[in-house]
Amino acid sequence: MNADNTEKLIAKAIAALPYSSPRAGFGARVMAAIEEQAAAETWLQRALKAGGVIVAAWSAGLSFLAARLIHANFGNIAAALIEPGGVSRAFSLLAAHGALILAKLAAAAPLIAGWALDAMPPYHEMTAAAILCAAAVAPLARIRTAADKN
């Protein structure tokens, strides 16, 4: 048999092969899988956004506390700054106040860690962290406000 003819025969035979169809409902299963993945991605995006909001909230809270700290002790800081060697004393004063606040925040950490160990879904964990964040920031702000009044 001529080799070229054999090749043509093979080519024609393969070209004429019928297509098989997958089981019924294949299209619906694919679309469902696509939607499932899209939903998972939406959750991930929401979680990332929630994480971003929490980081922003913490940053804002810390900035607010730092500003109030400076405002509350402005007289002492200004006086310390005027005196010779006052800059280092002013920083020491701020550091002491900051350490006090951090210690209070650290006291809330075991509670957060305990919840995290309970394998909460990430979005629950982030919501809890946001509430804790607000709960920690609000009393501290009130303490400083009370100190101002005194």
Place this chain on the structure above:
Amino acid sequence: MAENEIELTRRCLGGDSSAFSGILEIYQDRVYSFALRLLKDPQAAEDAAQETFVKAFRGLSSYDPACPFAPWLFRIAHNAAMDALRARNKTVSMDAEDFSDLPDGAVPVEDGVGAALDAERIEALLASLPPLYSEVLLLQYREDMGPAEIARVINAPEGTVKNRLFRAREMMKAKMAADPELMQPFTGRGRIEGETVI
């Protein structure tokens, strides 16, 4: 690419995800059959086809509408099928032992045999080849792709594709020569009519 496909891909790229079901309808049998002929297992083929479409949907933004859609889609299908073969620990290699029965040069097939290759027989022949070889034959003859398009699908140089096509054809001829039963006249469904090879 048909006008309908162009419109569907354009709508998909424009963010209309419902248009993807139209693409799915057009290509599902082609992609499934391609996977089935490589994997030889309907469930594995369906999984690979599903993975292909899910990945295609997610990766639509990387598709260049200036290029034909089929090679882009079959490249994803090729990757899914190869992953499935690897997961089954099937060797997808180019080792010499894969085609140890391949003689040098053109293979003479017995003279004077009335030739007809029905679908079942050609399926059996294709199934007997290593997937790397049956794949290029399917892409060239069944999917009507040229070596350049096949090269894009399998992510290999065009020279490699041509070499594989040559070897695949030689392997087919060798198997046909070794088994004259394959060349007997056949009148069943899928017979290729009008071919009498001398």
